[in-house]
Amino acid sequence: DQQVKQNSPSLSVQEGRISILNCDYTNSMFDYFLWYKKYPAEGPTFLISISSIKDKNEDGRFTVFLNKSAKHLSLHIVPSQPGDSAVYFCAAKEETQGGSEKLVFGKGTKLTVNP
Amino acid sequence: GAGVSQSPRYKVAKRGQDVALRCDPISGHVSLFWYQQALGQGPEFLTYFQNEAQLDKSGLPSDRFFAERPEGSVSTLKIQRTQQEDSAVYLCASSLSGTGGPQHFGDGTRLSIL
Numbered sequence: 388d389q390q391v392k393q394n395s396p397s398l399s400v401q402e403g404r405i406s407i408l409n410c411d412y413t414n415s416m417f418d419y420f421l422w423y424k425k426y427p428a429e430g431p432t433f434l435i436s437i438s439s440i441k442d443k444n445e446d447g448r449f450t451v452f453l454n455k456s457a458k459h460l461s462l463h464i465v466p467s468q469p470g471d472s473a474v475y476f477c478a479a480k481e482e483t484q485g486g487s488e489k490l491v492f493g494k495g496t497k498l499t500v501n502p
Numbered sequence: 503g504a505g506v507s508q509s510p511r512y513k514v515a516k517r518g519q520d521v522a523l524r525c526d527p528i529s530g531h532v533s534l535f536w537y538q539q540a541l542g543q544g545p546e547f548l549t550y551f552q553n554e555a556q557l558d559k560s561g562l563p564s565d566r567f568f569a570e571r572p573e574g575s576v577s578t579l580k581i582q583r584t585q586q587e588d589s590a591v592y593l594c595a596s597s598l599s600g601t602g603g604p605q606h607f608g609d610g611t612r613l614s615i616l
Contacts, residue, residue, distance in 0.1 A: 391544075421604055430506070430593055430607035431545070476544050487533060487558055490595075490605060492544030 390414045391479050393493035401501055406464040408496050410477030413458065417479035421490070422451060422462045425474045434475075435462070467500045474498070504528065506608035508594050514614045515584050523579045523611045527596030534577050535605060536569055537593040545593050551577060584615045 423431035480488040507526040537545035547561040553574035571577040595605035
């Protein structure tokens with residue numbers, strides 16, 4: 388069963404407007420969340436992260452919001468630019484055997500920003 | 503370069519052949535991870551190394567999959583007797599440590615089994 392869910396496979400917005408990408412999770416043990424951006428034929432690129440002790444983290448045009456009680460996080464991009472067009476993955480850190488923290492990913496949301 | 507490097511970028515093999523995929527992590531990164539990404543899905547964890555020690559291999563789908571990192575730097579993922587369901591993109595990621603900071607990914611190896 389999917390522990391990290393991105394229920395919108397795609398999203399289309401106009402340049403200059405806000406893009407909101409959503410992510411839900413089921414495992415209450417997750418304590419750190421990340422967003423990655425992926426262009427075709429490239430690996431995921433780290434974008435922004437948030438610890439579960441915070442409810443907001445901002446970096447330039449990108450803001451991540453965490454609602455721990457609802458097990459929901461969102462990524463806001465404002466203003467959106469055509470170069471933001473990519474697949475966005477939500478991921479959560481899960482402690483594993485050996486003390487590492489593997490990433491559990493959602494299926495991704497394809498964002499298209501139209502000029 | 504400064505990023506995670508993976509080779510080959512593309513690999514085509516016949517069913518039953520063995521393949522080896524290479525990962526060069528970012529210099530100085532202690533932790534190294536392998537993920538498998540099927541078409542239309544997010545990456546799924548395969549295995550984790552801290553230096554040369556393989557501390558977690560719980561995500562490896564079968565005993566046909568084997569990974570090593572003998573000197574704590576370069577890692578190789580080997581798949582024996584490949585099957586069609588092994589077709590996927592194999593991603594390698596590294597981080598400074600296992601418990602802090604983001605993982606940085608390579609561009610992956612796209613494996614196609616005919």
